[in-house]
Structures are given as structure tokens and as C-alpha cells.
Amino acid sequence: MKTPASTIVRSCLLAALLAFGPSLAVAAPSPQSQDEQPRFRIGLFWEGFRINDKNISDFYGHVQKNLPGIEASVHTVHNLDAWAAYRAYTDEAKTTFYGFTSAFRMDMFSLGMIYRYPVSLFEPFIGVGFDFYAYSEKIEGTNDLAGANGSALGFHGQLGSYINIVKFLAAKLYFRLSVVNEGLDNPLPDDATRLNLGGKEFGFSLVARF
Amino acid sequence: MKKAVLLMAITAAAAAGAAIFASSGGPAAASPQAVQAPVMETWRITAPSDENYRYPGVAEDSKGNRLVIFRGPEGTLYDYSYCPKGGTWSSPKSIGTQPALIRALYANIRVDSTDRFHCEWEDGNGAVYATFKDGVWTTPIKPSLLGRYDFTSSIALRSNDEVVTADCEIIGLGKDVYFHVKGKNDAAFGAPIKVTNDAEGSTQPSIAVDSNDNLWLAWKSDYPLPGRPATEDNLVIYLSWFKPNNEPGGDPWIVVSPNPGWSFLPQVAVNSEDKVMTLMSCSTYAQYLSRLYDPATKTLGSLSLLRVGLPMNPWHRFFSRLASHNKDFYAAVLTVDRILKLMKYDPATNEWAAVATISDKAVEIMDLYSGYDRMIVAYSTWDEPTAVYVTAVEVEPRIPLTQQLTLQATPGGTTIPAPGTYTHPRRAVVNITAVPDLAYKLASWSGDASGTATSIAVTLDADKTVKANFQFVIQPPLNFQVQNKVERGLFNAFYLNLLTWEANILNTQQGDVVAAYRIYRKPRTDPAAPWTRLAEVTPAIFSYVDSKLLKTADYVYTITTVHKNGDESAYY
Numbered sequence: 033m034k035t036p037a038s039t040i041v042r043s044c045l046l047a048a049l050l051a052f053g054p055s056l057a058v059a060a061p062s063p064q065s066q067d068e069q070p071r072f073r074i075g076l077f078w079e080g081f082r083i084n085d086k087n088i089s090d091f092y093g094h095v096q097k098n099l100p101g102i103e104a105s106v107h108t109v110h111n112l113d114a115w116a117a118y119r120a121y122t123d124e125a126k127t128t129f130y131g132f133t134s135a136f137r138m139d140m141f142s143l144g145m146i147y148r149y150p151v152s153l154f155e156p157f158i159g160v161g162f163d164f165y166a167y168s169e170k171i172e173g174t175n176d177l178a179g180a181n182g183s184a185l186g187f188h189g190q191l192g193s194y195i196n197i198v199k200f201l202a203a204k205l206y207f208r209l210s211v212v213n214e215g216l217d218n219p220l221p222d223d224a225t226r227l228n229l230g231g232k233e234f235g236f237s238l239v240a241r242f
Numbered sequence: 243m244k245k246a247v248l249l250m251a252i253t254a255a256a257a258a259g260a261a262i263f264a265s266s267g268g269p270a271a272a273s274p275q276a277v278q279a280p281v282m283e284t285w286r287i288t289a290p291s292d293e294n295y296r297y298p299g300v301a302e303d304s305k306g307n308r309l310v311i312f313r314g315p316e317g318t319l320y321d322y323s324y325c326p327k328g329g330t331w332s333s334p335k336s337i338g339t340q341p342a343l344i345r346a347l348y349a350n351i352r353v354d355s356t357d358r359f360h361c362e363w364e365d366g367n368g369a370v371y372a373t374f375k376d377g378v379w380t381t382p383i384k385p386s387l388l389g390r391y392d393f394t395s396s397i398a399l400r401s402n403d404e405v406v407t408a409d410c411e412i413i414g415l416g417k418d419v420y421f422h423v424k425g426k427n428d429a430a431f432g433a434p435i436k437v438t439n440d441a442e443g444s445t446q447p448s449i450a451v452d453s454n455d456n457l458w459l460a461w462k463s464d465y466p467l468p469g470r471p472a473t474e475d476n477l478v479i480y481l482s483w484f485k486p487n488n489e490p491g492g493d494p495w496i497v498v499s500p501n502p503g504w505s506f507l508p509q510v511a512v513n514s515e516d517k518v519m520t521l522m523s524c525s526t527y528a529q530y531l532s533r534l535y536d537p538a539t540k541t542l543g544s545l546s547l548l549r550v551g552l553p554m555n556p557w558h559r560f561f562s563r564l565a566s567h568n569k570d571f572y573a574a575v576l577t578v579d580r581i582l583k584l585m586k587y588d589p590a591t592n593e594w595a596a597v598a599t600i601s602d603k604a605v606e607i608m609d610l611y612s613g614y615d616r617m618i619v620a621y622s623t624w625d626e627p628t629a630v631y632v633t634a635v636e637v638e639p640r641i642p643l644t645q646q647l648t649l650q651a652t653p654g655g656t657t658i659p660a661p662g663t664y665t666h667p668r669r670a671v672v673n674i675t676a677v678p679d680l681a682y683k684l685a686s687w688s689g690d691a692s693g694t695a696t697s698i699a700v701t702l703d704a705d706k707t708v709k710a711n712f713q714f715v716i717q718p719p720l721n722f723q724v725q726n727k728v729e730r731g732l733f734n735a736f737y738l739n740l741l742t743w744e745a746n747i748l749n750t751q752q753g754d755v756v757a758a759y760r761i762y763r764k765p766r767t768d769p770a771a772p773w774t775r776l777a778e779v780t781p782a783i784f785s786y787v788d789s790k791l792l793k794t795a796d797y798v799y800t801i802t803t804v805h806k807n808g809d810e811s812a813y814y
Contacts, residue, residue, distance in 0.1 A: 177735070
């Protein structure tokens with residue numbers, strides 16, 4: 033787990049990206065006119081997340097969790113969208129001897145830019161961005177075994193395609209690869225000193241656009 | 243030296259002198275029912291010659307071998323003749339290297355538990371003592387004396403084969419009885435132990451041992467009886483007893499002789515009922531007299547006259563011998579005309595009856611021994627040349643003195659021998675071993691034994707009951723196991739050892755006896771460290787978690803069971 037100071041620095045960096053990212057995107061070329069495409073897209077997605085961290089997958093017993101999430105993007109210029117998403121990774125397991133419930137929750141915030149390339153019904157896209165994950169473990173029913181919490185900052189790359197169903201509704205298929213590592217001051221029980229919170233996400237989204 | 247000649251083997255039918263007295267005081271009537279001549283055999287030990295053999299002593303060991311000792315014709319050495327059971331008497335031989343005798347008169351033999359003959363013969367300056375077994379004599383020795391030796395000596399053996407001789411020694415004007423004691427393995431007698439008081443004129447001791455190893459002493463005393471002038475002659479016979487350590491028994495001396503009167507040469511014997519008979523010669527009555535004393539009731543019987551007269555001429559030559567055989571007392575006495583008779587005491591009438599006439603010749607002196615089924619009399623004749631004879635008179639077989647040992651055991655074990663009632667020879671030493679069952683131990687012996695030793699030896703000097711008390715020993719639980727466990731969440735963990743065990747069926751069989759289980763631990767790296775008590779849990783719990791351990795912690799564990807009485811079992 034990182035110290036609070038480390039988390040604050042990362043949060044500041046994230047805020048700067050959110051502030052300056054759209055303006056950086058203005059310089060990108062745009063093959064489509066601004067009037068022909070909706071400015072906002074809001075979607076609900078359902079994705080499979082295969083977390084990299086072996087400790088988490090082993091302890092909670094899931095190599096992959098299916099997560100709902102919400103995303104939104106705003107078109108800037110030249111088919112460039114500023115894009116953000118949120119999903120929550122939760123899992124539960126019993127402690128190994130007494131069987132108390134260990135509840136793990138990771139709030140995953142992503143912010144990035146995607147570039148769309150409209151081709152008739154399909155709009156393939158690629159994108160990159162930053163991820164901010166806030167995680168916590170709570171052990172219910174005992175004080176003998178402490179939980180923990182912390183946050184981590186990383187980045188991701190993604191690709192996929194919108195499938196424009198009607199004017200106001202599109203589907204979206206995507207694959208995202210995130211790299212979010214967190215150094216730990218206190219090693220895990222298996223002596224690991226890092227959390228590898230990134231992973232592979234592949235999902236489907238229904239996107240309203242307007 | 244002399245040739246052994248067995249001259250006579252005379253059966254009772256052939257013994258013309260053998261007579262039965264149906265009642266005391268005279269010959270038996272010729273009643274067919276009353277007269278039954280005893281089987282009797284007589285052997286002449288010394289060959290007819292011009293030499294004089296005298297003063298014999300005789301005994302028989304448990305195997306029936308017989309030994310007779312007597313003074314040789316040269317008058318200064320003792321000889322012996324030995325007759326193995328069923329065999330013949332050997333030629334008289336000298337008893338090895340021995341001090342030359344100044345004067346001889348008495349000889350006594352007793353046989354110990356190993357069938358060793360302990361012989362004592364009188365000398366003018368102290369008795370001579372030697373033992374004989376398997377044809378070999380020990381070198382004769384003399385107990386050391388404090389004073390000048392006086393008349394007569396006597397010998398007795400305790401159950402531990404301790405030898406005690408009694409004699410009279412004179413120091414100045416004091417004349418007292420002394421004991422000389424020699425332990426079974428001692429080479430010599432200890433210092434003399436004075437057992438009477440100075441100036442009492444105590445002499446002529448006779449000793450015998452009872453079943454409790456008490457020593458009974460009868461002796462003659464010149465001490466004036468209370469109320470009589472000190473100058474008046476009065477020779478009384480006292481009876482007293484001494485503990486197995488030879489200390490006085492504590493009772494006042496008992497005057498067993500007529501009072502007043504002149505009595506001499508007492509003999510004492512103890513029968514299988516521990517009743518004490520004293521036989522004496524009384525010139526006042528011109529009779530042998532006896533008196534029975536019952537130590538259990540401290541009852542002194544009335545005087546009994548043997549009614550055979552006393553051979554008063556020459557002066558003081560009226561010896562007698564007394565021996566017990568089972569409950570009976572036998573006496574060998576010389577009649578007024580020195581005929582040797584064997585007499586038996588009848589406690590119902592307090593009278594003596596003649597069993598047999600041992601010799602129709604005049605007899606000078608004799609010895610009497612209780613054999614297995616014979617009363618054995620050795621005697622030397624009066625008229626010179628004197629010869630030594632041995633006569634064996636059949637009596638009822640000796641009943642082994644037995645004691646009962648009752649062994650008991652509480653549940654939880656047994657004994658070796660198994661619990662029950664056993665009959666052993668009196669004074670037998672019985673080894674008893676306690677054998678506890680599984681999960682039991684010997685708590686104690688009770689009854690006539692004590693202590694906690696697994697094996698004990700009990701001496702049967704009385705009927706005894708010995709009980710082995712076994713006690714359940716709380717047992718450690720079974721199947722004690724330690725499992726290393728970890729309690730972890732995602733981020734944190736601690737380590738623990740899960741201890742599990744099972745109730746011990748041996749404890750369960752005892753009912754509700756378990757109070758708790760105690761768990762101990764110590765570092766594996768320090769095996770010599772003492773166990774540290776970690777926890778105590780109730781008997782319904784069969785697991786324990788040694789929790790919140792460091793990952794590097796490495797302990798070994800053990801467990802005990804705690805009995806409700808507070809006892810704790812051995813470690814698992």
C-alpha cells in the first residue's frame with residue numbers, strides 16, 4: 033500500500049491530464065465533420081476483467097470477474113474523443129483458517145483519449161489513457177486480522193469498434209490492456225511486494241450518443 | 243580311633259524296658275487299649291572297650307541326617323559320629339583342631355535353616371563352639387568371657403540363624419548369666435551380654451526361642467527370696483524372656499520353682515503354641531518338677547511332679563533334658579536308680595507320663611532332640627567303661643509350623659503370587675510383587691505391609707494379610723497432532739498451530755475424571771528448555787489454536803490430562 037502522500041501526487045497528475053487532455057486532442061486530424069457525429073456518448077458496459085495479480089486471483093479464487101461499468105466520452109475534434117469510465121471490481125473470500133469474510137473492492141477510474149475511424153456502420157477506435165484504482169480489503173467479524181486500502185495509478189491502451197445501430201444508439205466491443213502496479217511497504221503473506229492491479233478487459237457496451 | 247560298632251537296633255517290640263505309663267506316677271496298666279509300645283531303635287555309638295565315652299549331644303537335620311558328639315576317651319577332646327538318613331553311624335572321629343578340655347559335662351546341638359549343625363560342648367573355662375555340615379567342621383572357637391566360667395551352657399538359634407549361647411560367668415563375688423551372640427555370617431561371637439544382676443548367684447542357664455524370636459531363659463539363682471533371711475540358702479529357678487535384639491522383655495522375672503526350696507539345673511523349651519515349659523530338679527521334693535507358663539495370658543501353671551524320683555547320689559548328678567515337639571513337651575530324665583526314661587507332658591492333667599524306658603542301664607547324662615518323627619536321645623552310661631548310645635523313639639511327625647498369607651488387591655492390578663490365601667512355613671520370607679494394570683500404579687501396600695515399593699518381602703512370623711492398593715493413573719490424551727496453519731486475508735496474515743487430540747479411552751472408562759487438558763510448548767531449537775504451560779482447556783474441548791504466531795515461530799508441543807484430584811498425567 034502506498035502512503036497518502038504518494039496517492040496525492042498521483043491524484044494531482046490525474047487531474048492535470050483531465051484538464052489538459054482535451055486541448056491536446058484538438059490538434060489531431062479529423063476525417064469527419066463536426067456536424068456529422070454526435071458530441072456525447074454515454075454507455076453502460078459489461079466486461080470481463082482478468083486481473084493480473086496472482087495474489088488476488090488466487091486468494092479470491094477468480095481469474096476473471098465480470099464487471100458492469102459506465103463510460104462516457106465527448107467528441108473533441110477530428111474524431112478524437114475524451115473518454116472516461118468507471119467500474120468496480122469486488123470479490124469476496126473467506127480467511128484461510130477462521131473463515132471470516134474478506135471483502136475486496138477496487139474502484140477503477142479510467143480516463144483517456146480514443147480515436148475513432150468511422151467506416152459505414154463500424155467505427156473502429158483505439159485509445160490510450162490513465163487509470164486510477166482505489167482498492168480496499170475489509171475483514172468482517174474480527175479485529176485480529178487487519179484489512180488494507182490504497183490506490184494505484186497506471187495506464188492503459190484499448191481498441192475496439194462502435195457499431196452504430198441507429199442514430200442515437202451504438203454498440204461497442206472493446207479490448208483494453210491496463211498496467212497498474214503498486215509497490216507495497218508491507219509484503220503480502222507470500223512475500224510479494226507489489227500489486228499488479230492491471231489486466232485485460234474485454235467487453236460489450238451499449239452507448240447512447242447525442 | 244575307635245571302631246564304630248552298631249550294636250543294637252532294637253525295635254519297640256524287642257525293647258523289654260520300653261513301657262508306657264498311661265498316667266503319671268506309675269507304670270501303665272496292662273490294658274490292651276492303653277498300652278502300645280512305641281517304635282524305638284537304639285544304636286551303640288562307641289565300641290565296647292576299656293575307654294570311657296561320655297557327655298553326648300545329638301541332633302537331626304531336616305533331611306533326617308543325625309549327628310552325635312561326645313567326649314572322647316582321652317578326656318580332653320570331643321569326637322563325633324554322623325549317620326546320614328537311612329545309613330549307618332560313622333566311626334567316632336575327633337572334631338578337628340579344638341582346645342583341650344579341662345572339664346566336660348554338657349553338649350548341645352541345634353540345626354539351622356540350612357541344615358548346619360551348631361554344636362556346643364562344655365569346658366571348664368567356657369563352652370566350645372563349632373559347626374558341621376556336609377562332613378566338614380568349622381574350627382572350634384570359644385566365646386570370649388568377662389569372668390570365670392561356671393557351670394553349664396546352653397545354645398539356641400533364632401529364625402535368622404543367629405546363634406545365642408548362655409553361660410554363667412563369675413566376676414568377684416558376682417555370678418551372672420551372660421549371652422554370647424553370633425550373627426549368621428559372623429566369624430566370632432560378640433561381646434558377652436550380662437542378662438542378670440550381680441550378686442544374685444545366677445547360673446545354670448537354659449535358653450529356647452519362641453516363634454517371635456524371643457529368647458526364653460531359665461536359670462538358677464541363689465538370691466534369697468523376698469521375706470527370707472539373706473543368709474538362708476534358697477535356690478530358685480527364674481524364668482524371663484528377651485526380645486529378638488536380646489534386650490529384656492520387660493516383664494518381672496518369674497519364679498517357677500517351689501518357694502522356698504532348692505531347685506537346680508533348669509531346662510526350658512517353647513512349643514508350637516509358644517507356651518513355655520520349665521523343667522528342673524528339686525532336691526527339696528526329691529523329684530523333677532515342671533511348670534508351664536503361657537506368655538499370651540501371662541499365666542503360670544501349677545507345679546507338676548514327674549514322679550520318677552531323683553538320683554540323689556552322687557550329689558547333683560540328676561540331670562534332665564527337655565524338648566518340645568509340636569504342641570508336646572518331652573523330657574528325658576533319670577530315675578532314682580538312674581534309669582533313663584522319656585516322658586511326655588499332658589497339659590490336660592498337668593502330669594507327665596513315661597513314653598519309653600530308653601535304657602535299663604544306669605545312665606550318667608543325656609541329651610534330647612526333637613527329630614522329624616522321632617525323639618532322639620543320646621546318653622552315656624554310668625558304669626565305666628562308659629559308652630555312648632543313641633535311641634530314637636517314634637512320635638507323631640512334626641507338623642510344620644505354618645502361617646497364612648492372605649494377598650488382596652484392589653481393582654487395577656494384581657499381585658504375584660495372585661491374590662488369595664497361602665500357607666507357608668512359619669517365618670518364611672515371601673516376595674510379593676505388585677503388577678498394576680495398564681494405566682494403574684501401585685499406590686501403597688496396606689495391612690501387614692507398607693510402602694510403595696513394587697516388590698516387598700514379607701516375613702511370616704504371624705498370619706498376615708497384605709493388600710496392594712492400586713490407583714488409576716490419569717493418562718495423556720491420544721492422537722495429539724499439531725498442524726501448522728495460516729490465517730490470511732489478501733494483505734495480512736498471521737500464523738498459528740492447530741493442536742488436536744482425542745480423549746483417552748482409559749480415562750473415559752473411569753467415568754468423569756478428567757478436569758482439564760494442559761498444553762505446553764517450547765522452542766524446537768531448545769530441546770532442553772522446560773515446557774511452558776500454554777493453556778488449559780476444559781475436557782470437552784479437543785483442539786486448541788496457538789495463534790498470532792510469527793512466521794518464523796517454531797515450537798514443539800505436548801499435552802497432559804489433569805485428573806479431578808489434581809494429578810496430572812505424563813506428557814504425551
